[in-house]
Amino acid sequence: MSISFARLPNLVIDGSGTDSNVLTQDLIDDAIVIVLIGMISLQSKSYVIQGRRHGATTWVTLQEGIFGDALADVVLPAADKALCYNMEVFGFSAFSAFRIHSPSSVTGDQTWEAGKLWRGL
Numbered sequence: 001m002s003i004s005f006a007r008l009p010n011l012v013i014d015g016s017g018t019d020s021n022v023l024t025q026d027l028i029d030d031a032i033v034i035v036l037i038g039m040i041s042l043q044s045k046s047y048v049i050q051g052r053r054h055g056a057t058t059w060v061t062l063q064e065g066i067f068g069d070a071l072a073d074v075v076l077p078a079a080d081k082a083l084c085y086n087m088e089v090f091g092f093s094a095f096s097a098f099r100i101h102s103p104s105s106v107t108g109d110q111t112w113e114a115g116k117l118w119r120g121l
Contacts, residue, residue, distance in 0.1 A: 001119045001120060003032070003117050003119060004119070004120035005115055005116070005117055006115060006116050006118065007114070007115050008027055008028070008114035008115055008116055009027075009114065010113055011099065011100050011111070011112045011114055012109055012111045012112075013100060013106050013109065013110040015106070015107075015108060015109060016105045017105065017106065018101060018102045018103075018104065018106070019050075019099055019102070020099045020110075020112075021099065022052070022097040023092075023097060023099070024096065024097045025096050025097065027116075028092055028116055029093055030116075030118040030119070031087055031116035031117065031118050032086070032088075032116075032117050033085065033086055033116065033117040034084070034092055035083070035085075035113075035114065035115040035116065036083055036113070036114055037077060037081070037112060037114075038076065038077040038078055038080060038082070039080070039110075039111045039112065039113070040080045041079065041108070042079035042110055042111075042112075043106055043107065044078075044079075045104065045106070046073075047100055047101065047102055047110075048062070048074065048076070048100070048101050048103075049061070049062045049073075049074045049076065049092075049098060049099075049100060050098060050099050050100070050101045051092065051094070051095030051097070051098045052097045052098070052099075053095060053096065054095070055096075056096075059099070059101070061073055061101070062074040062092075064090070074090065076100060100112060
């Protein structure tokens, strides 16, 4: 089996908003890695990744860390940088959807390119 790449819809926080559009579970079910690329014009904010539980209307912030250590919010790539999120570690597909959240309103669209690596035939 080979590893294939597929583009996903960009995650964009519009103009003066605080939340991006969502990527739903059906788009990432087969992913082994999610790739996010921060655009060059990103504002410097403490953006977080949020997931929505199945059947829920509320969102939770994803955290990471080792048991026994303090947990930290999962970070996003900075402007003009990329991060790969291994699904075995971050488990985005355990949620019905995920999005990017800003702690305060943004000025101008804030965009992250999104893609996935998946096992092809």
